[in-house]
Amino acid sequence: xxAIAPGCPSGLSLSATxxxxxxxxxxxxxxxxxxxxxxxxxxxxCGGCLSKIESNxxxxxxxxxxxxxxxxxxxxxxxxxxxxxxxxxxxVSDLGYGVTAFDPGKVDVEDARTERxxxxxxxxxxxxxxxxxxxxxxxxxxxxxxxxMRNILRWLSAAVxxxxxxxxxxxxxxSALASIRARRLNMDVPVSxxxxxxxxxxxxxTSVGGQHAFFDASVMLLFFLLIGRVLDARLRRRAxxxxxxxxxxxxxxxxRLGLNGRAEAVRASxxxxxxxxxxxxxxxxxxxxxxxxxxxxxxxxxxxGEVEPxxxxxxxxxxxxxxxxxxxxxxRALAAANDSLMADVARLLEAGEQKKSGYRRLADKAAELYVxxxxxxxxxxxxxxxxxxxxxxxxxxVAVTVLIITCPCALALAAPLVQVVxxxxxxxxxxxxxxxxxxxxxxxxDHVVLDKTGTLTLGDPxxxxxxxxARRALTHAAMLARASHHPFSRALVxxxxxxxxxxxxxxxxxxxxxxxxxxxxxxxGSASFLGAMAGGGSELWFAFEGEAPTPFHFDDAIRPEAAExxxxxxxxxxxxxxxxxxxxxxVARAAEAAxxxxxxxxxxxxxxxxxxxxxxxxxxxxxxxxxxxxxxxALAGAHASIAPGxxxxxxxxxxxxxxxxxxxxxxxxxxxxxxxxxxxxxxxxAFAALYNIVVVPVALAGxxxxxxxxxxxxxxxxxxTLNALRMAGPRRSSQGGMP
Amino acid sequence: MNVFMLMLxxxxxxxxVGLGAFRWALKSGQFxxxxxxxxxxxxxxxxxx
Numbered sequence: 007x008x009a010i011a012p013g014c015p016s017g018l019s020l021s022a023t024x025x026x027x028x029x030x031x032x033x034x035x036x037x038x039x040x041x042x043x044x045x046x047x048x049x050x051x052c053g054g055c056l057s058k059i060e061s062n063x064x065x066x067x068x069x070x071x072x073x074x075x076x077x078x079x080x081x082x083x084x085x086x087x088x089x090x091x092x093x094x095x096x097x098v099s100d101l102g103y104g105v106t107a108f109d110p111g112k113v114d115v116e117d118a119r120t121e122r123x124x125x126x127x128x129x130x131x132x133x134x135x136x137x138x139x140x141x142x143x144x145x146x147x148x149x150x151x152x153x154x155m156r157n158i159l160r161w162l163s164a165a166v167x168x169x170x171x172x173x174x175x176x177x178x179x180x181s182a183l184a185s186i187r188a189r190r191l192n193m194d195v196p197v198s199x200x201x202x203x204x205x206x207x208x209x210x211x212t213s214v215g216g217q218h219a220f221f222d223a224s225v226m227l228l229f230f231l232l233i234g235r236v237l238d239a240r241l242r243r244r245a246x247x248x249x250x251x252x253x254x255x256x257x258x259x260x261x262r263l264g265l266n267g268r269a270e271a272v273r274a275s276x277x278x279x280x281x282x283x284x285x286x287x288x289x290x291x292x293x294x295x296x297x298x299x300x301x302x303x304x305x306x307x308x309x310x311g312e313v314e315p316x317x318x319x320x321x322x323x324x325x326x327x328x329x330x331x332x333x334x335x336x337x338r339a340l341a342a343a344n345d346s347l348m349a350d351v352a353r354l355l356e357a358g359e360q361k362k363s364g365y366r367r368l369a370d371k372a373a374e375l376y377v378x379x380x381x382x383x384x385x386x387x388x389x390x391x392x393x394x395x396x397x398x399x400x401x402x403x404v405a406v407t408v409l410i411i412t413c414p415c416a417l418a419l420a421a422p423l424v425q426v427v428x429x430x431x432x433x434x435x436x437x438x439x440x441x442x443x444x445x446x447x448x449x450x451x452d453h454v455v456l457d458k459t460g461t462l463t464l465g466d467p468x469x470x471x472x473x474x475x476a477r478r479a480l481t482h483a484a485m486l487a488r489a490s491h492h493p494f495s496r497a498l499v500x501x502x503x504x505x506x507x508x509x510x511x512x513x514x515x516x517x518x519x520x521x522x523x524x525x526x527x528x529x530x531g532s533a534s535f536l537g538a539m540a541g542g543g544s545e546l547w548f549a550f551e552g553e554a555p556t557p558f559h560f561d562d563a564i565r566p567e568a569a570e571x572x573x574x575x576x577x578x579x580x581x582x583x584x585x586x587x588x589x590x591x592x593v594a595r596a597a598e599a600a601x602x603x604x605x606x607x608x609x610x611x612x613x614x615x616x617x618x619x620x621x622x623x624x625x626x627x628x629x630x631x632x633x634x635x636x637x638x639x640a641l642a643g644a645h646a647s648i649a650p651g652x653x654x655x656x657x658x659x660x661x662x663x664x665x666x667x668x669x670x671x672x673x674x675x676x677x678x679x680x681x682x683x684x685x686x687x688x689x690x691x692a693f694a695a696l697y698n699i700v701v702v703p704v705a706l707a708g709x710x711x712x713x714x715x716x717x718x719x720x721x722x723x724x725x726x727t728l729n730a731l732r733m734a735g736p737r738r739s740s741q742g743g744m745p
Numbered sequence: 746m747n748v749f750m751l752m753l754x755x756x757x758x759x760x761x762v763g764l765g766a767f768r769w770a771l772k773s774g775q776f777x778x779x780x781x782x783x784x785x786x787x788x789x790x791x792x793x794x
Binding site: 137140 | 753760767771777779780781783784787788
């Protein structure tokens with residue numbers, strides 16, 4: 007029998023994570039008559055979930071394979087025959103799990119391949135290091151070792167170390183070559199040089215029966231550095247996959263009308279300019295499009311930040327991110343909207359990207375300082391020893407030991423290890439970084455600019471301060487509201503709960519809904535629709551025919567923990583301000599509720615970006631937090647930026663990090679973690695510098711033996727690693743986290 | 746000395762076997778789903794996959 011862990015969906019109660027099932031047929035792949043589909047399953051945590059899902063899907067006709075990966079939350083289904091893909095999605099969703107079709111994509115596969123190649127290189131380096139160490143031990147400690155024995159061990163070490171270094175050093179050699187070609191120095195240049203020179207010197211020493219050989223040190227160097235590389239690659243892939251899944255929960259498919267008038271589900275990425283699409287009420291537009299028929303109103307809060315929906319007109323251009331509210335419309339897909347808004351956003355994005363590419367990472371700065379100095383010291387050592395009468399071989403020995411012992415290890419591991427640990431910690435909180443150097447920029451900020459709609463607020467209105475009259479009218483109003491996708495209607499239904507729907511429903515776009523309740527005509531809608539006096543603010547009126555209308559008021563709900571987060575940021579000495587495209591009254595109310603003194607309303611995309619630019623010019627480092635198309639320019643132009651998971655694609659891509667979940671706490675967590683990471687990185691660089699100051703004179707004096715090199719290298723790497731791990735913090739349970 | 750010469754190829758072979766075993770495990774997807782693998786051994790397997 008299968009046991010269900012507490013907290014797992016039971017199928018009897020509706021899962022909170024369950025998302026409305028979309029048409030998955032656009033994601034079905036077909037090969038040799040076998041169809042396959044990849045799904046993201048939310049809420050599966052235990053063996054019970056696993057077997058329940060696999061066995062229930064497996065019972066559907068024609069199923070060849072149903073395998074759930076519990077670690078990543080992905081379900082792969084393969085089948086032959088006429089089974090409708092929708093049946094699979096429904097089966098899983100009926101069990102109480104949230105389910106979304108998704109496109110594994112090419113990048114994912116490529117990243118997995120890179121990671122696998124790095125792991126293979128790491129294993130080879132590890133086995134090679136162990137083998138060479140094993141043979142080096144008698145060389146280090148056996149001072150009475152016979153000469154022929156010593157020679158055999160040396161040649162054997164060479165036979166292992168050289169092929170191992172050639173294979174597992176590949177990632178460093180190619181990166182170093184690329185960097186030299188670009189006329190810049192990265193950390194892989196000294197690493198490659200140290201490995202190659204150490205091997206060459208050791209080979210020479212072995213052939214002439216000299217004192218020391220550094221086969222062990224060179225493979226060990228590669229082994230340590232590869233550990234950092236593998237961790238880095240794995241984390242990047244996980245963060246990428248998680249961010250990708252967030253994206254696929256947004257608009258992934260659209261309904262295309264073919265020439266014969268037949269509707270088919272297609273992926274958003276497969277839509278071509280000129281395609282005619284049918285946009286149902288409640289659907290979010292995946293691409294820019296022009297309305298060709300139908301009358302409705304659209305929710306533009308992701309585009310302009312305005313909460314009030316707007317009535318549509320035929321021929322109007324809608325941007326990706328607009329949500330159709332009241333009635334189905336037909337639109338024609340555009341290559342990319344080229345109206346003024348989009349052109350402005352594109353220009354602002356470009357300006358922001360140029361600025362960011364000029365940013366120099368801490369590690370690059372360190373490398374640019376370190377590489378010339380160490381190489382100059384090594385060259386100096388070589389010349390110095392020659393001048394004092396040493397042979398060329400002796401002088402070369404000193405120069406190479408300087409290169410090996412200054413150990414780019416600690417320096418090369420200093421930043422990536424901290425980034426991996428910090429990003430892993432953020433990952434467990436549902437925050438996904440787009441790049442490692444984002445952390446450095448996030449750590450530097452001293453001024454936060456928040457967007458209102460969808461960022462400071464959840465973006466969905468909630469019913470507020472109900473009067474006695476409204477409370478009485480709620481049940482009847484909800485019967486009309488259930489038929490509408492309008493955000494106010496949905497907020498009303500959320501309070502009223504599930505229940506019956508009125509008869510003879512008619513929705514008039516931009517105005518309201520009429521219907522019959524218990525034989526009486528009733529209306530719900532805007533003040534003008536019911537002939538009432540508009541009271542200002544967000545409201546919805548309800549009335550039975552011939553009776554006085556009752557208003558319902560709505561607020562844009564502030565995200566949970568917003569006030570605490572803002573208080574915390576202020577306590578850290580960070581200024582916070584609100585910058586919104588919405589009306590002054592609503593912005594002021596939200597600012598007051600969140601404890602923000604400084605706010606601006608009616609901001610356009612240009613004025614948002616200009617505001618951020620002006621602040622940056624005054625020497626402040628801005629963290630922009632926003633989700634809409636109107637925020638994209640500001641997000642790209644700010645020193646660092648964060649977007650919530652529900653943001654439009656453009657804004658998400660322009661951001662350094664994306665957070666899932668509702669709580670605004672993510673902002674404070676990100677900044678705190680980034681600052682801790684920067685402190686650890688600086689400590690690591692300081693330690694690496696200190697270490698070099700101590701060991702360089704030893705190497706220049708010619709006192710470094712292979713044993714000293716091995717010990718110094720491991721010890722310095724261990725110190726840097728342990729310091730990075732200091733910020734790992736208590737491990738949170740993965741339950742309820744992102745897959 | 747002779748014992749030593751006998752042991753060395755043995756060590757090399759053992760190392761290569763270990764390396765090969767790890768490569769096989771990696772390629773056959775043993776590390777793809779550690780949580781699922783832990784859960785699966787407790788389940789009866791009367792379903793496909």
